[in-house]
Amino acid sequence: xxxxxxxxxxxxxxxEWNRLNNSYSRVEYASTLYLIEKYFPRTGNIIDIGSGPGxxxxxxxxxxYHVSLLDLSKNELEIAKKKIEESNLKAEHYYxxxxxxxxxxxxxxxxxxxxxxxxxxxxxxxxxEKVLKDTYRILKKGGVAxxxxxxxxxxxxxxxxxxxxxxxxxxHFERYIKGDLRFSSEESFTATFFTTPPLALKEVEExxxxxxxxxxxxxxxxxxxxxxxxLHKYMPHVYKNYLEAAPKYCELPQYRDAxxxxxxxxQK
Numbered sequence: 477x478x479x480x481x482x483x484x485x486x487x488x489x490x491x492e493w494n495r496l497n498n499s500y501s502r503v504e505y506a507s508t509l510y511l512i513e514k515y516f517p518r519t520g521n522i523i524d525i526g527s528g529p530g531x532x533x534x535x536x537x538x539x540x541y542h543v544s545l546l547d548l549s550k551n552e553l554e555i556a557k558k559k560i561e562e563s564n565l566k567a568e569h570y571y572x573x574x575x576x577x578x579x580x581x582x583x584x585x586x587x588x589x590x591x592x593x594x595x596x597x598x599x600x601x602x603x604x605e606k607v608l609k610d611t612y613r614i615l616k617k618g619g620v621a622x623x624x625x626x627x628x629x630x631x632x633x634x635x636x637x638x639x640x641x642x643x644x645x646x647x648h649f650e651r652y653i654k655g656d657l658r659f660s661s662e663e664s665f666t667a668t669f670f671t672t673p674p675l676a677l678k679e680v681e682e683x684x685x686x687x688x689x690x691x692x693x694x695x696x697x698x699x700x701x702x703x704x705x706x707l708h709k710y711m712p713h714v715y716k717n718y719l720e721a722a723p724k725y726c727e728l729p730q731y732r733d734a735x736x737x738x739x740x741x742x743q744k
Contacts, residue, residue, distance in 0.1 A: 478574050481597045482548045484666035485528070489551035493529040493559070499708035499715065500701040503722050504693040504737055508592070508622070509535060510723035511691055515620050515741045520587025521568070523614070525575050525607075526594040530556025530567075537565040541588070544569040546578075576603060578610035586614050589621040592739075596626050599658040599669055601679070608683035615744045620688070623740045625676040626668065628652040630692065630735040633699035673733045677740065685742035692735030695722035699736075 485492070496505045512532070516522075520541060524533045527545035529552050536543045537560060545567055547553050553570050560567055575594035589611050598604045611621055632652040635642060642648055651657060655672030671679075673690065681687055697704060697718060708715040725731060732738075 478548065478576065480661050481666050482574075484661070485547075485549035486551045489529065489549060489555055492552065493531065493555060496531050499704045500694075500697075502719060503695060503697050503704070505531065506719055507691065507693045507695055507723040507726040508532065508739065510726065511622060511739055511741060512536070512588075512590075515622075515688060516588045517620065520619075521585060522588040522590070523581070523586050524590045524592075525578070525611070526592055527556060527590075528552050528593060530559055532590060532592070533567060534560055534563060534565070537567065538563070543567050544571065546571040546573055546575070548572070548574045575607045575610075578607070578614065581610070581614045583613055584616045584619075587616055587619050589615055589619070591621060592624040595624065596669060597667055599667065604669075604679060605683060608680060608685075612684045612744060617744055619744050621685070621742050621744075623680055623742060624693075625738045625740070626670045627676075627692070627733070627736060627738040628655045628657055628670045628672055629733055630694065630698050630737070631670055633734055634701065634736050636699065637702050673738055676738055680740050680742060685744065688741040688743050689727055690732060690738065690740045691726040692732035693726065693737035693739055694735040695726040696728075696731045697722050698731070698734055 495501050522536050522541045523544045523546060525546045527533050527547045530545055533543045533545050533556060545556055550572050553572055557570055591611055594607055595604055615621055655675050657670040659668045661667050677687060692698060
């Protein structure tokens with residue numbers, strides 16, 4: 477499964493950089509930076525596991541952190557290196573490895589860890605447990621990690637505009653409510669794993685972490701892709717207000733359980 481995920485990201489390496497530029501995904505981006513600024517230490521060593529093209533690593537470098545990037549896609553890392561160097565910044569390391577290959581990293585070295593992406597693609601509970609246990613191991617005592625899952629409850633809401641054809645089978649609704657979904661590359665853009673907030677929180681907690689908070693990256697704007705595109709086009713000044721407000725409310729319980737991207741803030 478790792479190889480098919482690697483191939484997807486190698487083949488479509490530019491997609492992730494561009495994805496976070498669209499009017500809907502910019503909410504996810506803004507909320508993630510809000511959580512990093514709120515919970516991460518002010519300085520220190522950070523590793524971005526599943527860094528993709530380095531959007532978040534670049535922002536962390538701008539803030540003065542010492543940042544290493546790890547991703548299974550060589551092409552994604554090449555984009556990241558190019559973007560970082562164009563900004564006259566320098567990352568500590570670029571590791572072309574899977575999140576299942578963290579054994580080489582030193583114990584209790586990092587002040588902060590991002591795990592945003594790898595758990596989207598691991599079908600096996602033991603594989604996800606290995607990533608979480610290794611994240612715990614490499615994090616300093618008192619260090620903070622941001623761990624992300626794709627949330628079936630939020631994906632169900634977004635499906636109305638993004639993939640309604642999947643629900644021609646009525647039984648599919650119940651599957652999304654229960655979570656713990658494993659899709660092959662024939663069923664999704666590549667091999668993917670979706671789950672619910674309660675199941676994700678339990679999995680993270682069982683790996684030894686203390687859960688500090690959790691948030692829904694799309695906040696109260698979850699599922700409103702088409703509406704946000706129109707707002708951005710016809711009322712850009714109002715769109716800006718929504719974009720600034722959404723991160724402030726991404727941790728509210730009435731929103732955080734129903735967004736596509738679930739961010740869990742943990743501490744060792």
